[in-house]
Every structure is written in C-alpha cells, then in structure tokens.
Amino acid sequence: MSGAPPPHPRRVLTEVFGYDAFRPGQETVIRAVLAGHDCIGVMPTGAGKSLTYQLPARILPGTVLVLSPLISLMKDQVDALRELGFRATAINST
Structure with missing residues (x-):
C-alpha cells in the first residue's frame, strides 16, 4: 500500500x-x-x-459484503459495478 x-x-x-x-x-x-x-x-x-x-x-x-433480498437487484448491481471497473460477484440460490 x-x-x-x-x-x-x-x-x-x-x-x-x-x-x-x-x-x-x-x-x-x-x-x-x-x-x-x-x-x-x-x-x-x-x-x-x-x-x-x-x-x-x-x-x-x-472486501465489501452486501446482503440483498432480490436476485434481480444483485444482478443489476454487479453488472453496474463491473462496468465501473469493480471486481464484483453475486452468490444466490439459483
């Protein structure tokens, strides 16, 4: 650092x-x-x-851990963050 x-x-x-x-x-x-x-x-x-x-x-x-109740919100957020250059993933029940 x-x-x-x-x-x-x-x-x-x-x-x-x-x-x-x-x-x-x-x-x-x-x-x-x-x-x-x-x-x-x-x-x-x-x-x-x-x-x-x-x-x-x-x-x-x-690392930041975000808990979300909606799979669609998880996907939208991960997609948007990746477009901004973040490393992001979603773990869900599907």
Missing part, C-alpha cells in the same frame, strides 16, 4: 461514478464509513443507498 492519501469522496463521486453532487444523506453516511464508524443509512427507494457502500468500497482496502 502506498503512502499516498486516499482520494477525496467527491473526486471519486465524479471520476468513478460520474455524478456532480451527492444526494441528501449520502455524504454523511459515506464520511462516517470512511472514518471507521458503524452507521446505518435509512433512506427511501431511489435515494442512492447503494452509493453509500459502493464509494467507500472504491476507497478503502478489503
């Missing part, structure tokens, strides 16, 4: 994910995760909860 500081979350938001700004609540959760805090983000459907674990996964070392 290099001694370089990790990239700033807004830079990753723009350069990796292609967004100009965080949605309400996202940055608070992301900064808590990056600071090593346990947290929970309660947001409505479509609020961008996925980014709150995807962005830290790009910055922090290690």
